[in-house]
Amino acid sequence: MPDLIALSIPLFLLLIGGEVLLARHQGLRVYRVADAVGDLGCGIGQQLVLVLAGGALLAVYAGIYERHRLLELPSAWLQWAVALLGVDFLYYWWHRASHRMTLMWAVHVVHHQSEDYNLAVALRQAILSGFTSLPFFLPLALLGVPPLVYLAANGIDTLYQFWIHTQLVGRLGPLERVLNTPSHHRVHHAVNREYLDKNYGGILIVWDRLFGTFAEEREQPVYGTTKPFATFNPVWAQVAYFQELWQRARALPRWSDRLRVLAMPPDWGPPETGTAQAASVRARYGREVPRGREIYALLQLAPLIVATFLLMLRSSALHPMATVAGIGLVLFSLLSLGGLLDGRRWAWPAEVARLGTVAAVGAAWMGGVWPAALGG
DSSP states (O other): OOOHHHHHHHHHHHHHHHHHHHHHHTTOOOOOHHHHHHHHHHHHHHHHHHHHHHHHHHHHHHHHHHHHOOOOOOSHHHHHHHHHHHHHHHHHHHHHHHHHSHHHHHHHGGGGOOSSOSHHHHTOOOTTHHHHHHHHHHHHHHTTOOHHHHHHHHHHHHHHTTTTSOSSOOOOGGGGGTBOOHHHHHHHTBOSGGGTTOOOOSSBSHHHHHHTOOOOOOSOOOBSOSSOOOOOOHHHHHHHHHHHHHHHHHHSSSHHHHHHHHHSOTTOOOGGGOOOOOOSSOOOOOOOOOHHHHHHHHHHHHHHHHHHHHHHHHGGGSOHHHHHHHHHHHHHHHHHHHHHHHTOTTHHHHHHHHHHHHHHHHHHHHTTSSGGGGGO
16 A cells, blocks of 8 residues: 555645745745754654554554454445544544653654744654554554554544644634644644643544633744754754653652653653743744755755655665665764754764765665665
8 A cells, every 4th residue: 555645745845845935925934944954854754763663563453453353344434434533533632642641742742842833844753653653543453444444544634734734824714613724733833821732633623622622823822842942953853852851750759750750741740840831932942054054954855855755665675674774874864964953063074974874875886786685
């Protein structure tokens, strides 16, 4: 079955480009190059991890479906109806848990770190999100939703949420009552006190209305996380909160609290740890990145997107070691580019090493050293 996300990558990039042009025409600046590179880098990382682990995750679902399903859905249309509605309903509960359980928030926080709000932010995803979401979707296997139908419904739910990450679309009238819209999702990405932990829905906003987590967009949203994420590095984005969580746990005096902090909300803690603070006005992480370095990062990001696209579509035709090596090189490239955008001293030596590695790999490939890798 075709990978819906992989096939949508060219459309994602086209729409991002269109949003840039439309915003510029309207006199708005909704993109910063360094932040967008970080967003796309996070998306690349997530998809590469799924290249390695996506089959195993689907196998877990398929195993439960084959051995333990409780129902036999009698028709294709009923399978699709249960899958589409069920995925969206269970997505709501996974998303809500990802905000209210610290260990899950350590994964999901990646999606909220950007202090911009645009279509590129939709692609800013956590590499471990597939692992935290799967347990929430397993009831669909018990209900008799076939694995490929589940996979397609999950893809549709994910694809829908791409377009709601924009500031350029206003209210949509009666649709606001039923669907998750850009207005509703802007609330979800904001750290204004009245917006925190609201609007978890995927396609439908009715779940938030039913379960008391809905908020209307009223005042101007302030985007990001309550503790600003002061870096553009997409690799560090994936692990930074885990380091912070480790430090929080070590500072707690009792082992019971150290374990409890993992399951409690992110703002929980004994009095000495403090709680998260909401914001109404604050400066964004505004490190000035030289224009030439931004252009260089974009030029280097382009082949990484192409490589990721090909790995997503062709990994089954590659030797496993070639796949792992390719993924490792792409991730190292993202780390290096993130360091350049952040102005880290180690970044240029790392970039030289990266370019040297790419040149050596390319020379070996063109020289026929590794062509057998294509044969798997």
